[in-house]
Amino acid sequence: MVDTSFVGRALDPVTYRVGREKIREFALAIGEGALVCTDIDAARAAGHADLVAPPTFTVTFTLPLITEFLKDPAFGWDYARMVHADQSITLHRPVVGGDELTTVIHVEDLKARAGSLMLTLRCEVTDADGAAVATTTAMLVTQGEL
Amino acid sequence: MSAIEKGTELPPLSLRVTRADLVRYAGASGDFNPIHWSDRVAGSVGLPGVIAHGMLTMALAGRLVTQWVGDPALVRSYGVRFTRPVVVPDDDDGALVEFSGKVTDVTDVTDVADAEDGARVARVAITAVFDGKTVLGRATAEVVLPG
Numbered sequence: 376m377v378d379t380s381f382v383g384r385a386l387d388p389v390t391y392r393v394g395r396e397k398i399r400e401f402a403l404a405i406g407e408g409a410l411v412c413t414d415i416d417a418a419r420a421a422g423h424a425d426l427v428a429p430p431t432f433t434v435t436f437t438l439p440l441i442t443e444f445l446k447d448p449a450f451g452w453d454y455a456r457m458v459h460a461d462q463s464i465t466l467h468r469p470v471v472g473g474d475e476l477t478t479v480i481h482v483e484d485l486k487a488r489a490g491s492l493m494l495t496l497r498c499e500v501t502d503a504d505g506a507a508v509a510t511t512t513a514m515l516v517t518q519g520e521l
Numbered sequence: 522m523s524a525i526e527k528g529t530e531l532p533p534l535s536l537r538v539t540r541a542d543l544v545r546y547a548g549a550s551g552d553f554n555p556i557h558w559s560d561r562v563a564g565s566v567g568l569p570g571v572i573a574h575g576m577l578t579m580a581l582a583g584r585l586v587t588q589w590v591g592d593p594a595l596v597r598s599y600g601v602r603f604t605r606p607v608v609v610p611d612d613d614d615g616a617l618v619e620f621s622g623k624v625t626d627v628t629d630v631t632d633v634a635d636a637e638d639g640a641r642v643a644r645v646a647i648t649a650v651f652d653g654k655t656v657l658g659r660a661t662a663e664v665v666l667p668g
Contacts, residue, residue, distance in 0.1 A: 409591065437552050459575040
């Protein structure tokens with residue numbers, strides 16, 4: 376049974392340092408061909424401080440946090456039957472190597488419909504100066520009732 | 522890129538996704554959900570087989586946009602709905618996914634954060650087809666076009 380008291384809450388902030396090699400690894404895994412993602416000289420020549428992360432890179436540090444929350448027995452989510460229904464990413468600026476990013480998950484919404492539970496989680500990502508870097512929203516669906 | 526306007530079509534992209542790609546993406550992204558690598562687990566939750574990470578399909582579709590504008594740093598927003606799974610067989614050919622896109626709107630940048638004079642933002646609608654059916658819904662990206 377899902378604990379609905381989590382809805383409306385913000386989880387504890389978690390900080391992640393974006394590694395240059397992690398960006399390169401991610402770019403190679405998705406086949407991103409832009410040199411600014413894999414070649415430091417190309418990135419600097421284009422005016423970036425370090426390698427530029429592909430737009431969906433935010434998943435590498437937000438999804439493990441989301442997974443940890445969804446597997447927490449205290450929340451009571453059926454993780455095994457979960458599907459990812461919807462994802463949006465807004466980049467207030469590009470993520471680059473060396474960024475120290477802090478993510479706060481907001482448990483935004485939970486709805487039940489026809490035996491399914493629909494959960495909306497919003498991640499607010501800020502840099503070391505507290506400036507907004509990214510806002511990502513995931514809608515996740517699993518079986519269950521409220 | 523001044524010729525870009527509503528209706529402009531992006532160069533299409535056809536990609537094959539293999540089990541090896543899923544393993545690599547799992548490691549790179551940190552998403553180790555076994556439905557993306559274990560037939561046993563995928564079958565036990567009612568899936569027709571191992572399926573690609575939705576976020577991998579989203580990332581591959583994003584390449585359509587980044588190869589078009591040239592710099593991934595120009596992407597301002599990107600959203601999709603995962604409407605059907607991409608089933609990835611355990612063979613050398615994998616799953617063929619075909620991506621296409623079209624500009625639906627071009628607007629002038631109005632917020633101060635984008636200092637470049639004359640910069641515009643293009644909204645792109647992306648289509649991803651696997652096995653004759655679309656696998657992403659409402660897939661939309663917003664990219665800054667240099668002035």
